[in-house]
Amino acid sequence: MSASVKVFAPATVANVVCGFDVLGFAINAPGDEVIMRRTSSPGIRITKITGDEGKLPLDPKKNTVSSSVQHYLNHIGQPELGLEIELHKKMPIGSGLGSSSASTVAGLFAINTLMDGLLSNHDLIPFAMKGEELACGYGHADNVAPALLGGFVLIRSYEPLDILRLPFPEALYAAVVYPEVDVPTKDARAMIRSKVLLKDAVTQMGNVAGLVAGLFMKDYDLIGRSMQDVLIEPIRSILIPDFYVMRDLAMANGAISFGISGSGPSVFALCKSQETAAQVTALLQTRLKTSGIKSLAFVSQVNSEGPKVIS
Known part of the structure; x- marks a missing residue:
């Protein structure tokens, strides 16, 4: 059993436009790092x-880190295990x-590594959802599962978790821009309607099914035309400056889709190449700058690895 470990876990794009709380993907950058050490004194x-x-x-x-790790330790029957944790935020x-x-x-990946991989990454998802519940009041999985x-x-x-x-498509790139404005997750979630029209639900189901089919078929056109949201985006986009202007810019310059990442304010575009993604992020940042808004940008392939031990 190792005495210490350093782990990186990736950022994620949740919802993926039409898949509220049911779709997400991981990106290579940014992400967070945790250093975890075993200690002789009990407790975290x-x-x-x-x-x-x-x-x-x-x-x-x-x-959220220590709370979810405690749930893990309770599950494996070692609730008093001594641990020291350093958290290094590498993302906003x-x-x-x-x-x-x-x-x-x-x-969670760090403690599971210290325990010699006692559980699979898939088995860690319910413990990670406990962390999300602490962070935003609802234990959704569309960030933690892809991470x-x-x-x-x-x-x-x-219910049950499935x-x-x-x-x-392996060549898929995400162009991500974070406008430095405040959109708390709890507030963004509170805006969402609890009831929707049947015709909108049917449209949304068709788009989610089309997006999943497009991913399987590696059909960029089907992916793009399926990424339409008639339920959540029209409400949440109000909180994001220049949202529709940025969407038009991205789509006019080679993006296959554009939408809100999670609850915002970050936005993302899916692109067929790194060059297109870099061009899109530059254009979006320029637009935000003209509106007096600072931003950060990330260009990344879809992360297929998840968390990893780093030296």
Whole structure:
């Protein structure tokens, strides 16, 4: 059994436009890092958090990393195991890129590595969902599942939990832009209607089915025309500056689709090449700058690996 480990876990794009709470994919950058050490003293301690501007709690009962690790330890019958945790945030908090998910997944992968891979990554998903419940009040899996499994993931059912990893075109790139404005996940979720029109539900079901089929068939055109959201995007887009202007820019410059990442404010475009993705991010950042909004940009292939041990 190892005494210490350092782990990276990737950011994720949840919902993927039409798949609210049921679709997500991982990207190579950004992500979070966790260093975990075994100690002789019982209990979990968070010794350091960097990159969070003091926003995250050191209290192990209130931090998503330590809380989910404690659920894991309870499950394996070692609730008093002594651990020290360092969390290094390498991505913005509240960005819509699965910030809490990346931290939680890094912690769970770290403890599972220290325990010699006692559980599979798939088996870690329910513990990661506990972290999401602590972070935003609802234990959704569309960030933590792709962060743990890599690639595109479909949550077919929550009760019982039924999660599938989907194939996808290997050349697919994500152009991600994070406008530095505040859109808290809880607030964005509170805006969503609890009831929808039947015709809108039918449209959305067709789009989700089309997107999944497009991923299987590696059909870019089908992927693109299926990524339409008539339920969530019209409401959440209100919170994102220049959303429709950015969408028009992306689509006019080679993107096959455009939408909100998670609850926002980050937006993403799927592209057929790295060059197109880089061009799209540059155009979107320029547009935001003209509106006086700072932004960060990331260009990444879909991450097929999930979390990993780093030196």
